[in-house]
Amino acid sequence: MDPVTPHTPAGPVRAAGCVLWRRAPSGDGIELALVHRPKYGDWSWPKGKLNRAEREDARCGERRAARREVREETGMECELGAPLPTMRYLAQGRPKVVSYWAAEATDGEFAVNREVDRLLWLSPRDARRHLTYDHDRPLVDALLNTLHQVCD
Numbered sequence: 001m002d003p004v005t006p007h008t009p010a011g012p013v014r015a016a017g018c019v020l021w022r023r024a025p026s027g028d029g030i031e032l033a034l035v036h037r038p039k040y041g042d043w044s045w046p047k048g049k050l051n052r053a054e055r056e057d058a059r060c061g062e063r064r065a066a067r068r069e070v071r072e073e074t075g076m077e078c079e080l081g082a083p084l085p086t087m088r089y090l091a092q093g094r095p096k097v098v099s100y101w102a103a104e105a106t107d108g109e110f111a112v113n114r115e116v117d118r119l120l121w122l123s124p125r126d127a128r129r130h131l132t133y134d135h136d137r138p139l140v141d142a143l144l145n146t147l148h149q150v151c152d
Helices: 052-056 061-074 124-130 139-152
Strands: 013-023 028-038 041-046 048-049 076-091 095-109 118-122
Touching: 013 061, 013 076, 013 139, 028 061, 028 139, 041 118, 048 061, 052 061, 061 076, 061 095, 076 139, 095 139, 118 124, 124 139
Parallel strands: 013 095
Antiparallel strands: 013 028, 013 048, 028 041, 028 118, 076 095
16 A cells, blocks of 8 residues: 655745835824735735745845835835844744835825725834734834934
8 A cells, every 4th residue: 555645735925025114294203004904804014925936036036025015005115124023923824924124115105906905104103003913013123123223
């Protein structure tokens, strides 16, 4: 009798995104962009799965995916800054690995799209409170630490 080969699950879902920020219009501090995804009823950072070409480009694929996702979900162009911590968690029962970058919004305008129906610009304190998932909250401090180091 032939041995049965156990099913080997696919590797983790790979995704990329940004903690998108801008200088507050008041001139006092910064604001962070949160997106609302009606499919999940959540508030999170702009992010998404890598497409095939991005997965195959080990050098720059994740960076390209992060910028693409920001553009698709927020309508914003951005300048990528420092990498932020990579988040690992289960999504729909499957491991997910999301690489993040600090990203300054440079241009663009939000329009409702097939994935995101609302965008909020919030202070870091309010963004931390508004995020749906606990695993997204440490990225607020990571961004602030990164910006503080750049500005010193």
